[in-house]
Amino acid sequence: MSCVSDSSSLNKALRQQYLSLPQGPFCQVTYIWIDGSGEGLRNKTRTMESEPKSVADLPEWTFDGSSTGQSEGHNSDMLLIPVRMFRDPFLLDPNKLVLCEVLKHTREPAESNHRNKCNKVMEKVKGLQPWFGMEQEYTLLGVDGHPYGWPRLGFPKPQGLYYCSVGADRAFGRDIVDCHYKACLYAGIKITGTNAEVMPSQWEYQVGPCEGIEVADHLWMSRFVLHRVCEDFGVVATLDPKPMVGDWNGAGCHINVSTASMREEEGIEHIEKAIEKLSRRHEEHIRVYDPHGGEDNKRRLTGRHETSSIHDFSAGVANRGASIRIPRQVGQEKCGYFEDRRPAANCDPYAVTCEMAVTCMLDDVHE
Numbered sequence: 001m002s003c004v005s006d007s008s009s010l011n012k013a014l015r016q017q018y019l020s021l022p023q024g025p026f027c028q029v030t031y032i033w034i035d036g037s038g039e040g041l042r043n044k045t046r047t048m049e050s051e052p053k054s055v056a057d058l059p060e061w062t063f064d065g066s067s068t069g070q071s072e073g074h075n076s077d078m079l080l081i082p083v084r085m086f087r088d089p090f091l092l093d094p095n096k097l098v099l100c101e102v103l104k105h106t107r108e109p110a111e112s113n114h115r116n117k118c119n120k121v122m123e124k125v126k127g128l129q130p131w132f133g134m135e136q137e138y139t140l141l142g143v144d145g146h147p148y149g150w151p152r153l154g155f156p157k158p159q160g161l162y163y164c165s166v167g168a169d170r171a172f173g174r175d176i177v178d179c180h181y182k183a184c185l186y187a188g189i190k191i192t193g194t195n196a197e198v199m200p201s202q203w204e205y206q207v208g209p210c211e212g213i214e215v216a217d218h219l220w221m222s223r224f225v226l227h228r229v230c231e232d233f234g235v236v237a238t239l240d241p242k243p244m245v246g247d248w249n250g251a252g253c254h255i256n257v258s259t260a261s262m263r264e265e266e267g268i269e270h271i272e273k274a275i276e277k278l279s280r281r282h283e284e285h286i287r288v289y290d291p292h293g294g295e296d297n298k299r300r301l302t303g304r305h306e307t308s309s310i311h312d313f314s315a316g317v318a319n320r321g322a323s324i325r326i327p328r329q330v331g332q333e334k335c336g337y338f339e340d341r342r343p344a345a346n347c348d349p350y351a352v353t354c355e356m357a358v359t360c361m362l363d364d365v366h367e
């Protein structure tokens with residue numbers, strides 16, 4: 001039995017001939033949405049008569065929610081509402097990738113649609129000019145679920161060689177990283193960097209800083225692009241926060257946060273105020289920092305492997321074993337941003353940025 005995606009072994013050079021055929025005035029638009037798991041992405045493509053110039057030109061669409069864990073069999077039509085449009089790095093210009101919100105037939109947000117609430121909160125705190133930067137860690141696996149490039153029997157050499165590494169014996173799967181980076185730039189995703197991580201076959205890229213809702217939109221689209229690039233190469237990117245048990249680092253999605261007043265001179269006071277507010281809502285944050293109410297992060301936030309314990313809140317300058325880290329430079333310059341290291345790699349960035357704004361920013365709006 002094999003569950004290999006045979007499509008990855010097809011001749012990609014041959015594919016190029018068809019991709020370069022002229023397509024007339026038509027435009028292929030791929031609608032992308034988050035499914036009922038809160039983690040998975042689904043997509044389907046339609047032809048438009050001409051190139052859409054903005055999301056306002058894109059019609060609503062429907063899909064069968066009973067096949068995505070999003071509705072009962074009867075009354076299964078769910079609505080796709082286009083919210084952000086990108087260039088398509090796979091079918092190329094003028095074709096588009098479009099991120100969508102999912103609504104029920106009543107036009108209420110679907111259970112897994114955390115964007116709706118997030119957007120409302122971001123509108124309220126807009127005046128504070130909140131910036132978010134997210135660090136997406138992920139692990140490459142073969143289609144059989146075995147870590148990509150790891151020996152069939154036994155384990156690679158212990159951690160230490162791999163972080164920011166170069167070389168065939170330590171940097172596993174760079175083709176994916178390079179192609180994903182280029183594809184994101186082409187698409188218009190605000191990707192700002194990438195690095196090899198501590199565990200072999202584990203990588204990171206950063207998105208942002210972006211203002212308000214934008215970071216989560218861009219991060220979700222960057223995840224789609226990652227899975228799509230991996231599909232071409234016949235490997236799988238998992239966002240599991242602890243893919244390998246034992247002495248191997250887990251995968252997080254650190255969130256870096258600032259408001260205009262934190263970025264100004266003596267902004268450290270505002271950073272400290274935010275951290276104080278966060279300390280009083282640790283459990284609430286843990287509950288939304290992975291899609292399973294903290295269950296996934298339980299395996300990762302052990303207090304070891306550059307993490308804090310899931311049970312305690314802590315903060316410190318340059319401390320990578322704390323829940324919240326103030327970067328050293330920010331401590332020295334007395335302004336800038338802080339980092340919350342708790343979100344799991346598979347978190348929903350809408351839920352995370354929303355909770356962050358609710359805890360740290362909402363009550364400052366009225367001050």
Ligand code: ADP
Nearest residue numbers: 131132133134135206207208209256257258337
């Ligand atoms: P590290 O791995 O040391 O935690 P990275 O360089 O991987 O740091 O990530 C730093 C993140 O901080 C980036 O996502 C960047 O966009 C974000 N960032 C930088 N300045 C700000 C700021 N003023 N407000 C919010 N995020 C910021």
Ligand code: MN
Nearest residue numbers: 135204206254
């Ligand atoms: Mn990083």
Ligand code: MN
Nearest residue numbers: 135137197204
């Ligand atoms: Mn990292």
Ligand code: MN
Nearest residue numbers: 135254339341
């Ligand atoms: Mn970090």
